[in-house]
Amino acid sequence: xxxxxxxxxxxxxxxxxxxxxxxxxxxxxxxxxxxxxxxxxxxxxxxxxxxxxxxxxxxxxxxxxxxxxxxxxxxxxxxxxxxxxxxxxxxxxxxxxxxxxxxxxxxxxxxxxxxxxxxxxxxxxxxxxxxxxxxxxxxxxxxxxxxxxxxxxxxxxxxxxxxxxxxxxxxxxxxxxxxxxxxxxxxxxxxxxxxxxxxxxxxxxxxxxxxxxxxxxxxxxxxxxxxxxxxxxxxxxxxxxxxxxxxxxxxxxx
Amino acid sequence: xxxxxxxxxxxxxxxxxxxxxxxxxxxxxxxxxxxxxxxxxxxxxxxxxxxxxxxxxxxxxxxxxxxxxxxxxxxxxxxxxxxxxxxxxxxxxxxxxxxxxxxxxxxxxxxxxxxxxxxxxxxxxxxxxxxxxxxxxxxxxxxxxxxxxxxxxxxxxxxxxxxxxxxxxxxxxxxxxxxxxxxxxxxxxxxxxxxxxxxxxxxxxxxxxxxxxxxxxxxxxxxxxxxxxxxxxxxxxxxxxxxxxxxxxxxxxxxxxxxxxxxxxxxxxxxx
Numbered sequence: 001x002x003x004x005x006x007x008x009x010x011x012x013x014x015x016x017x018x019x020x021x022x023x024x025x026x027x028x029x030x031x032x033x034x035x036x037x038x039x040x041x042x043x044x045x046x047x048x049x050x051x052x053x054x055x056x057x058x059x060x061x062x063x064x065x066x067x068x069x070x071x072x073x074x075x076x077x078x079x080x081x082x083x084x085x086x087x088x089x090x091x092x093x094x095x096x097x098x099x100x101x102x103x104x105x106x107x108x109x110x111x112x113x114x115x116x117x118x119x120x121x122x123x124x125x126x127x128x129x130x131x132x133x134x135x136x137x138x139x140x141x142x143x144x145x146x147x148x149x150x151x152x153x154x155x156x157x158x159x160x161x162x163x164x165x166x167x168x169x170x171x172x173x174x175x176x177x178x179x180x181x182x183x184x185x186x187x188x189x190x191x192x193x194x195x196x197x198x199x200x201x202x203x204x205x206x207x208x209x210x211x212x213x214x215x216x217x218x219x220x221x222x223x224x225x226x227x228x229x230x231x232x233x234x235x236x237x238x239x240x241x242x243x244x245x246x247x248x249x250x251x252x253x254x
Numbered sequence: 255x256x257x258x259x260x261x262x263x264x265x266x267x268x269x270x271x272x273x274x275x276x277x278x279x280x281x282x283x284x285x286x287x288x289x290x291x292x293x294x295x296x297x298x299x300x301x302x303x304x305x306x307x308x309x310x311x312x313x314x315x316x317x318x319x320x321x322x323x324x325x326x327x328x329x330x331x332x333x334x335x336x337x338x339x340x341x342x343x344x345x346x347x348x349x350x351x352x353x354x355x356x357x358x359x360x361x362x363x364x365x366x367x368x369x370x371x372x373x374x375x376x377x378x379x380x381x382x383x384x385x386x387x388x389x390x391x392x393x394x395x396x397x398x399x400x401x402x403x404x405x406x407x408x409x410x411x412x413x414x415x416x417x418x419x420x421x422x423x424x425x426x427x428x429x430x431x432x433x434x435x436x437x438x439x440x441x442x443x444x445x446x447x448x449x450x451x452x453x454x455x456x457x458x459x460x461x462x463x464x465x466x467x468x469x470x471x472x473x474x475x476x477x478x479x480x481x482x483x484x485x486x487x488x489x490x491x492x493x494x495x496x497x498x499x500x501x502x503x504x505x506x507x508x509x510x511x512x513x514x515x516x517x518x519x520x521x522x523x524x525x526x
Contacts, residue, residue: 147351150321155365155417156341165367169355246354249399 034216039223042216051205056224059201062118063190066125067183074130075175078137082171083163088138095131103128104192116197121190128189133182140174141167173244180236187229267333268421268453269295269318274327276313287313288479290327293472295421295453302456302464302471304510310479311457315425318455319345331421344414344452346424350406352398352413359385359394362412369417384412387449388442404435408442415450422447422454428463437495440466444492461514465489465506466498473510475517483513 016036022028023035030038046052080087081095106127114120144167152162194203202221209217241248274291277284288310295301303311316322317329320339329336331343352361362381366372372380385394388408398406407427414422424443428436440463447454447467458464464471468487475482487506489497497503 145351147347147349148353151345151347151351151353153321153339154319154343154345155413156339156368161368165364166353169353172355244355246397246399249397250354253399 031213031215034219038216039220042214042220046205046217046220055200055202055205056228059190059194059203060228062121062194062201063125063183063186065118066122066190067129067186069122070126070129070133070182070186071179074133074137078134079141079163079168079171081134081138082141083167091134095134098127099131099135101127103189107193107196110193111197116199120197121193124189124193125186129182129186132185133178136178136182137171137175140171140178143174144170173240173247176236176240176243180233180240183232183236184229187225191225266297267294268297268299268331269293269455270328270330270333271314271318272328272330274314274317274329275325276310276317276322277325286478288474291479291481293481293484295455297420298451298453300447300454300456300467300469302458302468303474304458304461304464304471305474305479305482306476306514307459308479309474309476311459311474312425313479315345315423315455315457318421319343319423341417342419343421343423344417344419346407346410346414346422346427348426348429350398350403350410352406352409354398357395357397358390358401358409361398361409362416365413365416380416381412384416385409387415387446388412402435404431404439407431407439411443411446415446415452418450418452420452422450422452424454424456426457426459429459436463441494443467448492461507461510462498465503465510466493471510473513475520477521482517485509 019033020036023030023033034042043052046055077087077091081091082088103124107124110120110123114123148166148170149162152166157165190201191203191206194201195207198204198207202225206218206221209215209221271291271293275289276287278287279285291310291314293301293303303314305311313322317324318331318336320336320343324336352358353364356364359378359381362384363377366377366380369377382394385391385408388411390405390408390412393401393405398409401409411427427443428439431439443454443456444467454467456464456467465487469491471485471487472481473483473485474480485506489500489502489506
């Protein structure tokens with residue numbers, strides 16, 4: 001085990017220890033903060049009740065689908081903005097404006113339109129993710145080395161071919177970083193949407209738990225969301241390494 | 255008869271520039287990058303464009319490559335006006351410009367992407383052949399990041415040659431390389447040129463390099479860029495490093511440097 005792994009484990013253990021000291025010693029009332037043991041117990045109960053994996057599945061389905069729609073639109077539109085002045089002129093004012101409208105401010109309106117349905121979640125996710133993503137993807141494409149694009153021109157490729165075979169592929173690692181970041185944001189939007197209006201999902205479960213003062217289940221919900229985030233983040237970095245082996249070589253070269 | 259034909263071939267015009275002028279607007283001011291450039295490259299000829307930085311030599315190459323439009327004048331390739339980039343011209347840039355996500359051979363085969371007559375296997379075979387020609391046998395499956403600058407430039411040369419362009423354009427291709435690698439690359443270009451028999455427009459600011467490689471050298475002056483002098487290098491080819499130490503070579507060098515110095519003093523005078 002490397003020195004750094006030990007550091008990483010220690011920092012987690014330290015937080016856990018502080019949490020234990022405060023709760024097991026009754027310095028903090030369990031109504032406000034449950035013990036780690038109670039939190040694990042709450043997990044066992046939720047699994048027994050058959051709601052835990054359903055909640056995780058529901059939330060995961062919502063975030064994946066919402067993220068996917070946003071990305072399917074954001075990638076081509078971001079590329080258009082980056083490569084065409086005309087499209088940039090058409091899209092940029094709209095996106096620039098909506099980008100600064102907080103997605104969560106749309107929640108009341110979205111409930112009015114779509115009720116507490118999944119579509120309402122997708123809508124909020126789209127507002128929160130798409131408009132940020134599109135700007136970031138345009139940026140990813142704009143930073144592609146111009147000489148690579150000129151190579152494509154001198155090889156006789158059409159604009160479309162250059163876009164597909166050079167701009168897109170050169171910008172892809174940057175886009176993956178963008179996805180990684182926006183996926184994290186998406187979790188926030190989803191949970192907020194679920195807290196306000198939902199009949200299932202991790203956010204809904206947290207809200208329910210608050211109603212019954214089941215603090216252990218609240219903390220459990222928060223921890224699970226954090227862990228899911230961490231796992232997907234690790235997956236992203238794994239996929240990144242698999243997809244772009246040459247990136248590590250470039251870094252090694254300096 | 256044979257000799258006669260060769261002679262004819264030699265004089266066939268590949269590239270003709272007549273009064274080519276390039277201006278562009280920067281900060282609302284019109285800047286003349288080059289003015290009334292006239293030059294000709296014959297079939298199979300190796301021609302260098304030599305001059306100080308800012309003389310518009312790279313600008314001219316970009317016009318020939320079709321990457322930028324000319325402002326005025328006539329620019330003909332095979333008697334046809336140049337509009338846009340095309341595969342009759344291969345370009346080697348100074349900064350290698352390889353696609354970092356592709357292996358060396360894929361970078362070369364990429365140039366053949368739209369050639370439908372060739373199967374995938376044939377494209378790969380051609381890519382391997384050209385990598386061999388530029389001395390990269392065994393490095394076909396390396397990523398650009400695994401190759402040195404000189405090796406990356408070899409890949410770029412293979413990529414520019416694989417589709418048999420009639421004119422090879424090289425924009426200070428060895429400017430970023432160390433002296434030793436530079437010499438190796440110059441010999442490589444000589445070898446490739448004699449085997450592929452394409453015409454070359456070679457842009458450089460290195461006097462020795464221009465004399466060593468070229469059949470003819472155009473010397474440019476700066477602000478605005480103009481052709482100041484044309485020089486035919488009559489040292490027989492193939493040449494080697496010994497030629498670089500010959501009296502003849504030094505005479506050419508003296509002629510070129512004194513021309514460059516003359517321009518410098520002219521500039522000083524005109525700047526008052």
